[in-house]
Amino acid sequence: MAEKLDSDRIKEIYKLCKGHFGDVRFVGIKYHSKIGWVSKAQFNDAEVGNLTADGKTSSDALRNLRSRIKKIIKRYNGV
Template identity: 75%
Template sequence: MAEKLDSTRIKEIYKLCKGHFGDVQFVGIKYHNKIGWIAKAQLGDSFENLTADGGTSTEALKKLRNRVKKIIKRYNAV
């Protein structure tokens, strides 16, 4: 099985957010000198941004995906 690329992870996070929150403006990663890699999902006007950081871009994306899944799980439990 081929290794997942960061672009595949970004698309997966986008689909998760789109399916649950509706309006998604942006999902991506960037490098910050002091923090490291930052993964960010910018949602619509009714929600705030979700971010996660990590030592590598892949780690940051995994943390963001887990955070989104946790929010969806909590929302569905209520």
């Protein structure tokens, strides 16, 4: 199987967020000169707002964001 691309990871995070949080405005990644790669999921729901994660590479940042979102979902479902 071919290696996952960042675009595949973004789509996966989008589906995960849409399934749990509802209305997703934006999922993406950018390079910040002082921090490095930053991934962000932004929601239309003001209560959730947005979630960010950073990493040494763009793929790391997306993996960290996915992991963070999964932890939040797991915590939410545990309550």
